[in-house]
Amino acid sequence: MALAQTNTSTEFDEVIAVCRSLFLKKTKDYGTAWRILRPSSITDQIFIKAQRIRTLEEKKVSKVGEGVVSEYIGIVNYCVIAMMQLELTESDPNEMPYAEVEKRFEDKVTETKDLMFAKNHDYGEAWRDMRVSSLTDLILMKIFRVKQIEDNEGQTLASEGVKANYQDMLNYSVFALIKLGVK
Numbered sequence: 001m002a003l004a005q006t007n008t009s010t011e012f013d014e015v016i017a018v019c020r021s022l023f024l025k026k027t028k029d030y031g032t033a034w035r036i037l038r039p040s041s042i043t044d045q046i047f048i049k050a051q052r053i054r055t056l057e058e059k060k061v062s063k064v065g066e067g068v069v070s071e072y073i074g075i076v077n078y079c080v081i082a083m084m085q086l087e088l089t090e091s092d093p094n095e096m097p098y099a100e101v102e103k104r105f106e107d108k109v110t111e112t113k114d115l116m117f118a119k120n121h122d123y124g125e126a127w128r129d130m131r132v133s134s135l136t137d138l139i140l141m142k143i144f145r146v147k148q149i150e151d152n153e154g155q156t157l158a159s160e161g162v163k164a165n166y167q168d169m170l171n172y173s174v175f176a177l178i179k180l181g182v183k
Helices: 002-030 039-059 068-087 098-123 132-151 162-179
Strands: none
Touching (some): 002 068, 002 098, 068 098
């Protein structure tokens, strides 16, 4: 098991490096324009990406050229944005310094990776035997859970909050990207 976890850690880091690189390049290009998005809008952006992945998986054809890899990368990055937005308030500036965004990105990814290893311990890396399409479906299910929590104004009776769902979606996306050979 130690070898599998070591490989998972390396593979996770390789995928995150790809996602981080794109995220930080877009931060240089656009700044933190995403700060204007409400949590529900971020959830809808993740939904659009996951729904597109499912459509491409079912139809097996893309008419706009980009495939599922770019969409999973987008889900990872939007999940990080969502987790950052959950901590920020309206009184925080919309434009954040690049170094702060980079640090916050790292903090969210580290927290999420730690959660992944805790769950991997309990589930024995079951994701390795799953189909990518099942990971897509799990992401869609988590999105619908988040939408319901948002509609309930954050109130839950027996469920995790939205942050845990964003973390799960991020991890499922990383698993899918690992399975798709992204490095």
